[in-house]
Amino acid sequence: xxxxxxxxxxxxxxxxxxxxxxxxxxxxxxxxxxxxxxxxxxxxxxxxxxxxxxxxxxxxxxxxxxxxxxxxxxxxxxxxxxxxxxxxxxxxxxxxxxxxxxxxxxxxxxxxx
Amino acid sequence: xxxxxxxxxxxxxxxxxxxxxxxxxxxxxxxxxxxxxxxxxxxxxxxxxxxxxxxxxxxxxxxxxxxxxxxxxxxxxxxxxxxxxxxxxxxxxxxxxxxxxxxxxxxxxx
Numbered sequence: 001x002x003x004x005x006x007x008x009x010x011x012x013x014x015x016x017x018x019x020x021x022x023x024x025x026x027x028x029x030x031x032x033x034x035x036x037x038x039x040x041x042x043x044x045x046x047x048x049x050x051x052x053x054x055x056x057x058x059x060x061x062x063x064x065x066x067x068x069x070x071x072x073x074x075x076x077x078x079x080x081x082x083x084x085x086x087x088x089x090x091x092x093x094x095x096x097x098x099x100x101x102x103x104x105x106x107x108x109x110x111x112x113x
Numbered sequence: 114x115x116x117x118x119x120x121x122x123x124x125x126x127x128x129x130x131x132x133x134x135x136x137x138x139x140x141x142x143x144x145x146x147x148x149x150x151x152x153x154x155x156x157x158x159x160x161x162x163x164x165x166x167x168x169x170x171x172x173x174x175x176x177x178x179x180x181x182x183x184x185x186x187x188x189x190x191x192x193x194x195x196x197x198x199x200x201x202x203x204x205x206x207x208x209x210x211x212x213x214x215x216x217x218x219x220x221x222x223x
Contacts, residue, residue, distance in 0.1 A: 001158070041216060
């Protein structure tokens with residue numbers, strides 16, 4: 001399966017600021033996704049990152065709050081904008097497609113104070 | 114609305130015991146995956162099942178997909194402390210797009 005490097009691994013941010021999370025895959029993948037997870041709980045899909053076009057967002061998530069880029073087949077970013085304490089969570093990217101199976105990054109633990 | 118309900122939510126057992134985790138839904142899925150996640154890491158894919166009634170084995174883990182493709186089970190034989198983690202099922206909702214279950218936290222005591 002593909003190997004994903006996600007960074008930062010954790011950050012503490014002030015409310016009202018923005019944080020951009022990067023996800024780099026070691027090979028070209030068909031699909032990339034962004035999830036949110038509360039510690040010890042399930043994952044909620046935020047959006048599908050589409051290469052060269054706007055991301056497809058799930059219900060309850062909007063582009064203004066979570067802008068996503070995917071400039072090529074190996075890289076994607078998620079920005080958490082105008083953060084509030086409710087945005088404190090673990091954010092995970094994943095990649096899927098072809099012979100690469102389905103792989104997750106190790107996550108970004110975000111705390112908003 | 115959570116489409117995939119897992120049971121039990123928490124499970125603490127002694128090393129050597131057997132256990133079964135269930136994943137249930139009212140929706141039909143074209144495929145279903147099982148993951149294990151450890152603290153500070155992303156989920157790791159254990160198996161994908163695609164055919165109703167399919168059974169797959171991975172060492173001491175046995176996965177079954179329901180005949181109607183609405184449910185699945187994970188059975189662990191002779192659990193070991195290394196099996197400790199968060200187990201997640203995930204149902205396909207499109208090409209490569211999966212919706213995750215509520216999760217089962219397993220702790221195996223030595």
